[in-house]
Amino acid sequence: MNAALTVSGLTVGYSSRGRLTEAVTDIGFEIPAGGRVGLVGESGSGKTTVAMAILNYLPRNATILGGAIEFDGRNLLEVSTAELTAMRGRRIAAVYQDPGSSLNPTIPIGRQVGEVFELHLGMDRRESRQAAVAALDRVQLPSPERVATRYPHELSGGQQQRVMIAMALAASPSLLLLDEPTTGLDATVEAGVIELIEELSRDTGTALLMVSHNLPLVRHLCEDAVVMRAGRVVEAGPTATLLRTPGEEYTRGLVASVPTRSHRKFTNVVRAAGEAAREVPPRRLDEIAALADSEDIVLSIKDLVKKYDTNEGVVHAIRGVDLDMRRGEILAIVGESGSGKSTLAKCVVGLESFSSGSIVLDGTEMPRNHRRRDRSAAARRPTLVFQNPETSLNPTKTARAVLRQALRLGGEDPAKVDAIGAETQLTERHLDSKTRRLSGGLKQRVAIARASAGGPAIVVCDEPVSALDVSVQAGILNLLAQRQAEAGASYLFISHDLDVVHYLADSVAVMYMGEIVERGTAEAVFAAPHHPYTAALMSASVSAEGERIRLQGQAPSAYRESAGCIFAGRCPVALDDGSCSTTTPPWREGPGEKQYRCHRTPEELVLEPAVHPAVPSGSL
Structure with missing residues (x-):
């Protein structure tokens, strides 16, 4: 099979204060036509430098000291700037981790996507506008016509990344470079994007270079993997073999850092690469279990509502949330972008006011207006750990x-x-x-x-590890778990990474469009999700086995009042009589201290969970 891309002997250096230091040395790998290769390693290993060198996007202080990059029979290091410019976007496309630095803040989204069709496919303005809306719909952006009229700052980070992916896929390139492209995406959106990339690769022969620290994603998507450390390749080979039975100690450390179904805090601590994790004495584990079973409530949220007034109408960000959190507990909130997770966290911390309902923190009811919170009680106020x-x-x-x-x-x-x-x-x-x-x-x-x-009474963590390497992530997760064990810390943990949530959390609440749809212990929710949305969310994880539950249709508008079940329009098991759309579903009791909100009884739900298979420790 002919190679789509061949990198051989690539060496790149950076100049700083008059000195030239090699960043990557003698890098070599090959991607066959239609093939998919993952480039993995920790921050500073040189992964992004290699990807940047392919498109000559290196910074001014970078110098290519040797090697060749062969694409379509040409050495990209020797082609003219005009030729390389013509290739970018049409023959070779790229999606990078930070979409905010790639999108023009002064141009509407639809116009930016449309320019790809005009420049590379020769469409006129009207055709490019229609194609742009279709491209935005293809990457599962809600209300693509409305998104096309917005500016980048009006979209979330995850939505911006979907725009970048839509632009990269627009001209069906021969080679697609993805540098941490799904870091800010939810499991369902990530699954849809990965399926889209796989479909493109299969139908058009597009080759793929995936730069990522997400080893389960690389294993799922890439046939081969190249492991880099300190600017050099330390190991390469078929992904399934390399990540299950790595030959090098460094690779083994990376693989052991990934939370899996077999990993739970304290019982099987995830180990950071090159770092021994401290085990927690069984006596302390018993104390934590007692805390989780107690009625010592540190946070109580009742019928919480948060609305925003906008030029387009009233946004219903949180719709009547009820939630209790015990002292010494780690409670995780999961759900897609726009589900209300971060808004709920901001209301708890006091960065946002809420419209109605109540928040009682450590026995004290918080005022609705966040500006009226008692700052003199700083010692017990909730605090926030941000993603970045x-x-x-x-x-x-x-x-x-x-x-x-x-x-x-x-x-x-x-x-x-x-x-x-x-x-x-x-x-x-x-x-x-x-x-x-x-x-x-x-x-x-x-x-x-x-x-x-x-x-503080509680610490709120909003996606605290999603941008970190797997080995660094393991150290942070162990730190949070150890602080819970040794200091009785209470955490409200916001995340879209279900493997991380399963590893760390004691309890889980699943949010959809501002509502809690399922809640219970982490073990009970992950073992057998009952709400159809929870089942779909978990089946979308790249570490899940079995068929993914695909949700049809668009999410309901955040501007509409809630009528019936908020999930009814996308639910694969909605009742045929239409009552799901008109009647508020009741809370039902599920096995294992679990509650879910649905018209169907546990016996009527036939969805297969297909999530997070048990695997041997230290494997993927």
């Missing part, structure tokens, strides 16, 4: 200064910095470094330490 610590940490301050300020605000002695640093595995060198000089994992440790300062 770089946007929430002052880059000019040391980690020690950040933590001292947090301790002062929490009414604690600033001299406790060293103690809280030790609890979050930050050394003196880390504490005395400017936050901008720390790695992503260390920055997130600083963010967790800051959120824990002062002993």
Whole structure:
């Protein structure tokens, strides 16, 4: 079979302060026509440099010191700028991790997507407009006609990434480069996009280079994998073989860092690469179980409603949520983008006001207007850990200064910095470094330490590990679990990564369009989801086995009042008499301390869960 892309002997260096340092050395691999290759490794391994070199998107201080990149019989390192420009988007397309840096903030989405059809396929303005709406619909963006009229800042990060994928797939390229393209996407959207990419590869012979730290995704999508470390290839081969029986110690460490169905906190701790994880004594496990079974409620949410007034109407972001969280518990909220997870978290923390209902935190009812919260009670207020610590940490301050300020605000002695640093595995060198000089994992440790300062009633974590390498992610997850065990910390954990949620959470609440549709212990919800949406969400995970449950139709508009079941229009088992759309479904009891909201009884639900198969420890 002819090769779509051949990289041989690629060596790239970066200049800094008059010195040239090699970033990648003697890289070589081949992608056959229609083939799919995954490039994996931790941050700093050189993965993105290789991908950037293929399209000559390297920064000005980069120099290609040797090697060749063969595509379509040509060495891309020797073609003219005009030729390479003509190839980009038409023959070779790319999707990168940060869509915000790729989209023009001053041009509507539909116009930006339409330009691809005009430039590469010769369509006129009217044809390109229709094609753009179809492309947006193809990547499962709700109300694509409305999305086409919006600007990038009006879309969520996940929605922006779907736009970038629509643009990349528009001209059916021969080679598609994907650099962490699904980091911000929900499981259902990710599954749909992956199926779309697989369909394109199968039907048009498009070759694929996937740069990712998501090993289950690489295993699912790519036939072969190349493992990089410190700018060199350490191992390569068929993905299934390489990730199940890795030959190199480094690869084994990466694989062991991935949460799977066999991994649960404390009982089988996920191990960060090159790092021994601390096991928690059984006595402490019994104490945690007792806390989870107690009625000591640290957070009680009753009939919570959040509405936004916009020029287009009233957005119903949260629709009557009821939720209790016990002290010492990790409660996870899962659901698609737009389900209301982050809005709920902001209402709890006090970054947003709520329209009606109540939030009782540690026995004290919170005012609806977030500006009226009692800031003098800082020591017990909920705190927040963001997805990207770089946007929430002052880059000019040391980690020690950040933590001292947090301790002062929490009414604690600033001299406790060293103690809280030790609890979050930050050394003196880390504490005395400017936050901008720390790695992503260390920055997130600083963010967790800051959120824990002062002993808050709960810590809210909003996608705290989704942008981290698997080995770094493992260390952060173990840190959260150990703080729960050793300090009785309570976490409200927001995530779209179901493997992470299963590993870490004690309880799970599933949200859809502002409503809780299923809740219960993590073991009960993952073992046999009962609400049709939960079953569909879990079957979409790349680590799931069996057929994916595909949801038909569009999600309902956030502008409409809730009538009947909010999920009725997409439900594969909706009642034939139409009552699901007109009558509010009741809460039902399921096995294993679980509740779900549906017109159908457990006996009537016939959906197969097909999620997260049990696998041997340390394998995928």
